[in-house]
Amino acid sequence: xxxxxxxxxxxxxxxxxxxxxxxxxxxxxxxxxxxxxxxxxxxxxxxxxxxxxxxxxxxxxxxxxxxxxxxxxxxxxxxxxxxxxxxxxxxxxxxxxxxxxxxxxxxxxxxxxxxxxxxxxxxxxxxxxxxxxxxxxxxxxxxxxxxxxxxxxxxxxxxxxxxxxxxxxxxxxxxxxxxxxxxxxxxxxxxxxxxxxxxxxxxxxxxxxxxxxxxxxxxxxxxxxxxxxxxxxxxxxxxxxxxxxxxxxxxxxxxxxxxxxxxxxxxxxxxxxxxxxxxxxxxxxxxxxxxxxxxxxxxxxxxxxxxxxxxxxxxxxxxxxxxxxxxxxxxxxxxxxxxxxxxxxxxxxxxxxxxxxxxxx
Numbered sequence: 634x635x636x637x638x639x640x641x642x643x644x645x646x647x648x649x650x651x652x653x654x655x656x657x658x659x660x661x662x663x664x665x666x667x668x669x670x671x672x673x674x675x676x677x678x679x680x681x682x683x684x685x686x687x688x689x690x691x692x693x694x695x696x697x698x699x700x701x702x703x704x705x706x707x708x709x710x711x712x713x714x715x716x717x718x719x720x721x722x723x724x725x726x727x728x729x730x731x732x733x734x735x736x737x738x739x740x741x742x743x744x745x746x747x748x749x750x751x752x753x754x755x756x757x758x759x760x761x762x763x764x765x766x767x768x769x770x771x772x773x774x775x776x777x778x779x780x781x782x783x784x785x786x787x788x789x790x791x792x793x794x795x796x797x798x799x800x801x802x803x804x805x806x807x808x809x810x811x812x813x814x815x816x817x818x819x820x821x822x823x824x825x826x827x828x829x830x831x832x833x834x835x836x837x838x839x840x841x842x843x844x845x846x847x848x849x850x851x852x853x854x855x856x857x858x859x860x861x862x863x864x865x866x867x868x869x870x871x872x873x874x875x876x877x878x879x880x881x882x883x884x885x886x887x888x889x890x891x892x893x894x895x896x897x898x899x900x901x902x903x904x905x906x907x908x909x910x911x912x913x914x915x916x917x918x919x920x921x922x923x924x925x926x927x928x929x930x931x932x933x934x935x936x937x938x939x940x941x942x943x944x945x946x947x948x949x950x951x952x953x954x955x956x957x958x959x960x961x962x963x964x965x966x967x968x969x970x971x972x973x974x975x976x977x978x979x980x981x982x983x984x985x986x987x988x989x990x991x992x993x994x
Contacts, residue, residue, distance in 0.1 A: 654675065655675030655676075655729055655963070655966070655967065656675055656727060656728060656729035657672050657673060657674050657675060657680060657721065657723050657727060657728050657729060658672070658673050658675075658728060658729050658730055658731070658732060658959045658962050658963045658966065659671070659672055659714070659717070659718070659725075659728055659730075659731045659732065659750075659753075659959060660672075660673070660732045660733070660764075660955040660956065660957070660958035660959025660960070660961075660962055661710070661714065661731070661732070661733035661734065661746045661749060661750050661955055661958060662733075662734050662746065662766075662769075662953055662954060662955040662957075662958045663706040663710065663733075663734060663738075663742040663743065663745050663746030664734045664736070664737070664738025664739065664742055664743060664746070664766050664953060665697060665702065665738055665739055665742060665795075665796065665953055666686070666687040666688065666690075666691055666697045666702045666705075666742075666953075667684055667685070667686055667687065667952070667953040667954070668684070668685040668687070668705060668706045668709045668710055668713060669682070669683065669684040669685070669713065669953065669954050669955035669958075670682070670683055670710070670713040670714045670716070670717045670955045671683070671717055671954070671955035671956040671958070671959045672717050672718060672720075672721040672723060672728075672959065673956065673959045673960060673963055675729065675963070676777060677776055677777040677778075677960055677963060678777065678778070679956055680717075680720070680721035680722075680723070681716075681717035681718075681720035681721040682717060682954070682955060682956050683713045683716055683717050683720075683955075684949070684953075684954060684955070685705070685709045685713060687701070687702060687705050688836065690705060691835075692834065692835055695829065695835050696825070696835060697739070699739045699740075699741050699742075700741065702739055702741065702742050703739070703741030703742050703744075703745055706741075706742045706745040706746060707745050710745060710746065710749055711749070714749070714753070717955075725753060725756070725757040725759070726757050728757070728759055729759070729760075729963075729966055730754070730759050730760040730761065730762055730962055730966050730971060731750045731753055731754040731757075731759055731760075731761055731762070731962070732750070732761075732762040732763075732764050732958050732959055732961060732962025732963075732965075733746045733747045733749070733750030733751075733761070733762075733763065733764065733958065734746055734747070734763075734764050734765075734766045734769070734958050735747045735763030735764060735765070735972075735976060735977075735978045735979060735982070736763075736765060736766065736978055736979030736980060736981070736982035737765075737766055737767065737796075737979060737980055737981050737982040738766055738796075738980060739980065740978060740980045743978035743979075743980065744978050747763060747976070747978045751974050754974075755974060760966065760971035760972075761971060761972055761973075761974060761976070762961075762962040762965050762966065762970070762971050762972055763972045763976040763978075764958050764961045764962055764965075765961075765982050765984060766953075766958075766982075767792065767797065767799070767801075767982070767984040768807075768809070768961055768984060769957040769958050769960070769961040770790065770792055770922040770923065770957060771790045771792075771801060771803050771809065771920070771922075771984070772803075772806075772957070772960060772961050772964055773920075773922060773946050773950050773951075773956075773957040773960065774788075774918075774920040774922075774944045774946060775960070775964070776946070776950070776956070776957075776960050779944075779946055779947070779950070780944055784803075784917055784918040784920060784942075784944060785917045785918075786803065786804055786805045786917075787802055787803060787804045787805070787913060787915060787916055787917065788803050788916050788917050788918045788919065788920060789801070789802060789803070789812075789906075789909050789910065789913060789916045789918070789919045789920065789941070790802075790803050790919075790920045790921075790922065791902065791905075791906060791909070791919060791920070791921045791922075791935065792922055792923050793819075793820045793821065793902065793921065793922075793923040793924075793925035793926060793931065794819060794820075794821045794922075794923030794924045794925060794952075795819060795821030795822055795824075795825065795836070795838075795923075795924055796819055796821070796822070797815075797819055797923065798814065798815040798818075798819040798820045798821075798867050798869075799811055799813065799814045799815075799984075800812045800813045800814075800865040800905055800906070800909045801984060801985070802909075802912075802913045802916070803920075806964055806965070806968055807965075807968075807970075809984045809985045810985055811983070811984060811985045812864070812865040812908075812909050812912055812913070813864050813865025813866040813867065813905060813908075813909070814866060814867065815866070815867040815868065815869065816866055816867065816868045817868055817869060817870040818868075818869040818870050818873060819869075820867065820869060820898060820902070820925050821838060821923065821924050821925050822869075823869035823870075823872065823873050823898065824837055824838040824841055824898070824925065824928075825837040825838065826873050827841060827872075827873060827876045827891070827894050828840055828841040828891075830873075830876055830877050830880050831844065831876075831880065831887050831890060831891060832887070836924075838924060838925060838927070838928065839927070841891050841894070841895065842895065842928050842929070842930070844887065844888050844891040844892075845888065845891040845892040845894070845895040845930070846892075847888045847892075848886065848887075848888030848889040848890070848891050848892030848893075849888075849889050849892055850889070850892040850893045850895070850896035852885065852886070852889040852892075852893070853879065853885050853889050853890055853892075853893035854893070855872060855875050855876065855879070855890075855893045855894060855896075855897045856871055856872055856875050856897065857872075857897045857900050857901050857904075858871050858872055858901060859901060859904075859905070860900060860901055860904050861904065863908070864908060865905045865908050865909050865912070866905075867901065867902075867905060869898070869901075872894065872897055872898070876890060876894055895928070895930050895931075896930070898931065899928075899930045899931050899933070899934035900934065902931055902934060902935060902938075903934040903935055903937065903938035904938075906919060906935050906938040906939055907938050907939055910938075910939040910940075910941055916941060917941075917942075918941055918942045918943075918944050919935065919939060919941045919942070919943050919944070920944045920945075920946075921935055921943060921944070921945045921951075922945075922946060922950075922951045923951060923952070924951065924952045926945055926946075926948070926951040927948045927951065927952075932945055
């Protein structure tokens with residue numbers, strides 16, 4: 634019955650889309666340690682957004698504890714959703730649909746967010762859209778008003794976060810090709826581990842960047858894994874090990890180690906960006922997203938790596954947020970897509986799993 638309700642509502646949504654009167658969309662994000670909700674109007678304009686950050690709850694453990702994260706989502710989500718609906722001045726029945734992250738991520742948080750979204754959609758007779766978190770990052774740069782013009786397909790996505798490190802060819806809505814991924818640590822994870830080795834608080838990325846600003850990268854010699862190798866794969870475990878050995882020897886200043894680590898990461902990401910641009914010569918832009926996109930050395934290296942325009946959304950839209958989830962849901966609704974209530978959350982959900990191999994010239 635739930636699927637029938639969503640299917641019958643779909644025709645109504647499509648009629649509104651064609652008449653230019655698409656109604657607002659609610660987005661829910663709960664894939665890791667951020668509980669977030671947002672409402673966009675039918676054009677993609679942000680009506681309301683809210684994020685509850687759980688960093689303080691996890692800091693004493695030096696990383697995200699899945700059970701604590703899931704409980705925090707359960708405690709906070711209903712209030713956040715009601716808050717953004719009130720701020721936007723809409724009720725559930727005024728929406729065109731409800732989008733919630735369904736993967737990848739921590740399964741407990743995904744279950745909380747997706748179940749809440751499904752229940753709300755079922756109760757209001759609305760379509761439900763289970764959003765791939767990676768697709769939401771890939772589409773964020775198309776949100777109206779962020780840039781002078783949204784990137785035209787195809788474009789490149791460099792996703793650099795605590796959980797992911799990928800270079801993706803974004804060919805169209807639902808059409809993605811992974812050009813390369815990390816073989817071990819994600820780049821944000823490497824930042825956090827290097828920061829911990831240097832005695833910095835968690836999460837370590839911002840702390841390491843501040844320390845690096847006072848150091849001399851040329852004073853230390855650290856590896857730059859995969860630099861110059863074909864393709865767009867990444868590897869950071871060897872760099873992390875080199876930092877650990879250097880710290881243990883005590884032969885270099887912490888600020889110099891931080892600066893050297895940051896310089897190595899930036900150089901590797903720039904090298905991979907150059908390879909990606911060569912693999913997809915028709916790309917119109919390079920989009921960077923994820924928490925590491927906030928690092929100014931990384932941004933500068935990526936901007937200089939290729940002639941492509943580097944599009945970096947505002948930091949709040951680079952990290953986990955519900956605006957990107959709502960926008961991905963809106964894009965899918967416009968294309969006449971929604972999901973069955975039986976859709977199960979997926980802790981692992983490759984962005985390009987249904988795509989045939991891409992042939993490069």
